[in-house]
Amino acid sequence: MADFEREYAAYVGVEHCVGVGNGTDALELALRALGVGAGAEVILPANTFIATAEAVSAVGATPVLVDVDEEHLLIDPAAVERAITDRTRAIAPVHLFGQSAFVEQLLGFGIPVLEDAAQAQGARRAGRPAGSLGRVAATSFYPGKNLGAAGDAGAVMTDDAGIAERVRVLSAHGSPTKYVHEVVGRNSRLDTVQAVVLRAKLARLEKWNELRRQAAERYATLLADVRGVRVPASAPGNEDVWHLYVVRVADRDRVLAALTEAGVGAGIHYPTPVHLTEAYADLCLPAGTFPVAERAAGEIVSLPMFPHLTGEQQEYVVQRLRAAVNRV
Ligand SMILES: *Cc1c(COP(=O)(O)O)cnc(C)c1O
Numbered sequence: 001m002a003d004f005e006r007e008y009a010a011y012v013g014v015e016h017c018v019g020v021g022n023g024t025d026a027l028e029l030a031l032r033a034l035g036v037g038a039g040a041e042v043i044l045p046a047n048t049f050i051a052t053a054e055a056v057s058a059v060g061a062t063p064v065l066v067d068v069d070e071e072h073l074l075i076d077p078a079a080v081e082r083a084i085t086d087r088t089r090a091i092a093p094v095h096l097f098g099q100s101a102f103v104e105q106l107l108g109f110g111i112p113v114l115e116d117a118a119q120a121q122g123a124r125r126a127g128r129p130a131g132s133l134g135r136v137a138a139t140s141f142y143p144g145k146n147l148g149a150a151g152d153a154g155a156v157m158t159d160d161a162g163i164a165e166r167v168r169v170l171s172a173h174g175s176p177t178k179y180v181h182e183v184v185g186r187n188s189r190l191d192t193v194q195a196v197v198l199r200a201k202l203a204r205l206e207k208w209n210e211l212r213r214q215a216a217e218r219y220a221t222l223l224a225d226v227r228g229v230r231v232p233a234s235a236p237g238n239e240d241v242w243h244l245y246v247v248r249v250a251d252r253d254r255v256l257a258a259l260t261e262a263g264v265g266a267g268i269h270y271p272t273p274v275h276l277t278e279a280y281a282d283l284c285l286p287a288g289t290f291p292v293a294e295r296a297a298g299e300i301v302s303l304p305m306f307p308h309l310t311g312e313q314q315e316y317v318v319q320r321l322r323a324a325v326n327r328v
Pocket residue numbers: 022023024025048049051052094116118119139140141142152153154
């Protein structure tokens with residue numbers, strides 16, 4: 001386990017990596033290590049996997065959702081600035097779909113940045129790895145991620161030795177040494193078997209990410225003349241790892257149904273922005289609060305994307321997508 005932690009820290013270019021049980025725990029323990037608790041507010045994007053918000057709720061803090069930018073669906077720094085109050089204790093940008101969020105703009109607000117890097121293993125922004133851009137980062141090695149274990153796993157990355165130590169103690173029953181319990185912690189270990197799997201797969205991650213990039217380029221070429229399909233583009237300065245390849249179409253539900261019917265494994269990430277889920281109804285943020293995230297939720301389709309996707313498979317996907325948007 002220590003070997004994997006050391007290798008992953010080196011890969012991300014940070015001093016410390018602490019393996020934990022899953023990505024949600026990684027986010028939660030990182031928040032606790034930052035001292036975020038009851039009465040605090042944490043700013044995060046409205047269109048993320050719900051775990052980002054759950055981690056904030058789990059530490060007793062309030063998730064403060066904000067809208068995203070129209071082009072990349074990443075947290076909008078201007079919206080973050082407007083949402084800052086004297087209770088804001090952290091900003092949690094999400095590196096959605098394998099992109100890197102505009103972290104450098106968030107750092108200027110002087111509030112600790114916790115990167116949710118679960119979808120961005122190997123991504124870079126201005127040459128620096130996602131996971132090394134903020135004060136602390138959390139990632140998930142759930143099997144479906146770019147670097148996936150054979151079951152649940154996660155990690156916290158940071159240059160801050162104090163944060164790393166607090167995460168380590170909290171994740172091991174509040175115990176820096178056996179049977180000495182300083183704080184009420186929990187059990188969130190990185191399983192040794194998962195660490196072995198992750199070590200073996202980490203050695204292949206750059207290659208797999210390169211194959212995803214090539215697949216993304218092939219999609220862009222194949223889709224260039226398909227009217228009615230908006231393709232994703234990398235933000236300037238970003239080297240994305242295409243965790244998901246998300247296009248936008250009108251009449252999405254019909255298009256998705258046609259793809260599914262044709263045997264294409266397409267999906268929606270995510271159909272419901274956090275504020276419109278039943279779980280977060282108590283935030284009392286009605287439809288219309290975050291227009292960009294809400295409109296996108298009705299237009300997005302994730303096309304099949306994995307390292308060994310073949311050109312032939314992509315041609316079929318695009319052929320069916322073209323037919324669906326043209327209603328042929
Ligand atoms: C997968 C994911 C998580 C949570 O990871 P788990 O290991 O499933 O707990 C958190 N945030 C984002 C953006 C994710 O994609």
